[in-house]
């Protein structure tokens with residue numbers, strides 16, 4: 483790769499109200515001021531080192547599913563993404579046009595999942611996801627962010643959950659699922675506001691809004707395992723975080739603080755999160771650091787770890803096994819980001835008679851192309867996302883599996899679209915789906 487690509491060589495603009503209206507309000511002075519402020523005051527030596535040390539070898543390209551899926555078009559390589567956005571802003575000392583900012587933000591939001599796969603292919607460990615995060619931050623401070631994901635962050639800021647679920651609706655959803663579950667488990671309760679419980683269970687807002695069966699299933703598993711747990715009744719129950727992905731660190735900090743303060747108010751020993759990847763990243767990597775905490779103030783455990791614990795301690799037991807061929811998708815934020823390679827697949831293998839690995843897998847697995855907030859940029863960018871992940875469709879197809887387990891909400895959204903668009907004959911499941919259906923139910927009628 484000898485010549486840096488620029489936006490004008492190959493540009494693929496998609497209309498978006500947030501990007502277009504935001505860019506229309508910009509002035510050259512404001513652009514220059516914000517870019518230089520973010521680069522000078524909010525980045526560290528890490529950013530400078532990446533710019534300085536990159537030798538433009540292009541080895542990172544093989545790591546990126548957009549590059550692989552777009553017939554190895556170099557403009558989709560990680561290094562080209564950095565050149566076309568942040569590094570060009572620095573080279574021009576912030577003197578770039580509103581159109582340039584708009585296009586750079588579109589690229590950073592919709593052609594990079596912040597999945598960090600490319601980092602493993604770079605001899606210097608250059609983290610393109612970090613650089614794309616800086617571009618998103620500049621865009622957000624300038625008021626230039628894709629509309630759908632900005633709306634989600636705004637909802638979270640106003641209501642402390644990303645789906646504008648009102649406080650009584652949240653409680654009603656839990657009570658409704660408790661009623662449903664009591665037909666199957668007569669003694670089941672969904673505890674609310676239980677002070678001193680061992681665990682606070684937290685979910686993302688789409689669960690009470692669209693996927694209440696996941697709350698039912700989790701309650702059934704907790705009940706069968708005899709866990710001492712509670713849900714909070716107050717805001718702080720939603721652990722998702724699109725503010726993190728738009729680069730609004732201020733909102734992100736408020737959300738994370740409230741989440742941990744809620745757990746502290748309830749005096750629980752630890753927080754268990756449902757099967758969501760980005761929410762996990764927001765507490766072990768991004769939000770905690772923004773708040774100045776190296777680690778979280780209360781132990782926080784992902785659903786994958788928790789289910790593994792329940793199984794290996796004998797608190798839940800396998801009753802039946804799935805006969806169909808099953809494969810396992812490694813979510814970036816759980817596997818590459820946190821190293822939980824084995825727990826999820828061990829649970830999956832215990833419940834599945836016929837299991838096959840995807841190739842490549844674990845930290846080399848290909849992203850679902852929904853993560854990093856890309857799916858949250860909404861319908862205008864669906865085609866970009868689905869076409870940008872033909873490589874994932876080929877990887878899924880090669881397994882011949884009928885079921886893919888993905889312990890992450892975003893991965894479900896992304897893989898569902900891939901399965902549909904590429905006509906793959908497979909269905910998606912969470913670990914919770916499998917455990918609920920196939921565990922021993924000693925307390926059920």
Ligand code: SF4
Pocket residue numbers: 545546547548559560563593594595596597598599600601610611849
């Ligand atoms: S999508 Fe993943 S592999 Fe591609 S540039 Fe972004 S972080 Fe790197």
Ligand code: SF4
Pocket residue numbers: 535536537538539540541542543560561603604605606607608
């Ligand atoms: S592999 Fe690393 S050094 Fe080579 S072009 Fe990519 S980011 Fe630069």
